[in-house]
Amino acid sequence: MRNRLTPARRTRFAARLLLWYDQNKRDLPWRRDAHDPYRVWISEILLQQTQVATVMPYYARFLARFPTVRALAAASLDDVLKTWEGAGYYARARHLHRAAQEIVARFDGKVPPTVDELLTLPGIGRYTAGAIASIAFNRDAPVLDGNVTRVLCRYLNIADDPKSAGTQKELWALAEELLPRGRAGKFNQALMDLGATVCTPRRPLCSACPLNRSCAARRLGIQAQLPAKHQKKTLPHHQVAVGLIWKRGRILIAKRFAKDLLGGLWEFPGGHQEKRESLKQCVRREVREELETEVHVEDEFAVVEHAYSHFRITLHAFNCQWVRGRPRAIGCAEYKWVSPRELSRYAFPSANRKIIAKVMGER
DNA sequence: AACACGTGGGG
């Protein structure tokens, strides 16, 4: 390990950070709820790759709907997904549901306190296990997230790709080494708060940083260039067409397979446009393949742009008349005819919700 | 080890 810190420097690091935290910590709902491991767990899952401001309303709504591990375990996955609707990364919701059932079965309904036990639950990786163990149970467990990575890379001028296995190992070791025994919960949150509010990705506020005097990157004036980022691939762009298929005031929706992208969510039947195929032909073909029924494709109803993390779609929605054949789920898990107002009971991906908004607006 | 997995906000 290249970066070995002297005991004195470790102590100073923690002392300055904790003092800063006492005066600058954010007042967040899950901090008030830190005595309840279930709430800490929910907050940590919601916060994965998601900003605090986005999480806030979901946190309140989720806990109002599922106040305990047992309530979550007893709920249907559809209800859980509906509560998660719009938050993204829906595997988090599926894992949460499954983990709640495992906690009831294996841990008497209580979130386990140790990193090793937490790691056996779906959706809980090394970061989340450390966060729950330290924040809810004050165990001496380190965390390494995007914030901690940024703070440490800058503080110690670590210029290697932070995603690489070697650097990861080094960073975890450092997070562990810096941890003041008996105060892990506070220390970890302090480190993350510092990264979120002071040691920010762009234009860090070094003058407000409690660690600025001993920060290696700042001394060199290269704060903003760390941590190193690896090159991103350009996003593919797809044309997608879906059908708003009407029959006697009801509309046909299909449920996606659990394992797929947006698994377990509902959508309007349709899919990717193939080469040498018009968007109308695309809807017809997809509906035939997905539901073994025929539709008459009429006018285009709406066009929605939507960016995912790894591709971008232009989603074309067509008004369609159901022609003949009984729908039969082939390429989807399930289908249903629902009235427009019933649409709000089902969890849809963001792109489809924009179309629903138009459907409701036009009625 | 690299990729897949969502979404909304900010510069």
Add this chain to the structure above:
DNA sequence: TCCCCAAGTGT
């Protein structure tokens, strides 16, 4: 507009 990215995990 476009690009970046935000308290990661699973495969």
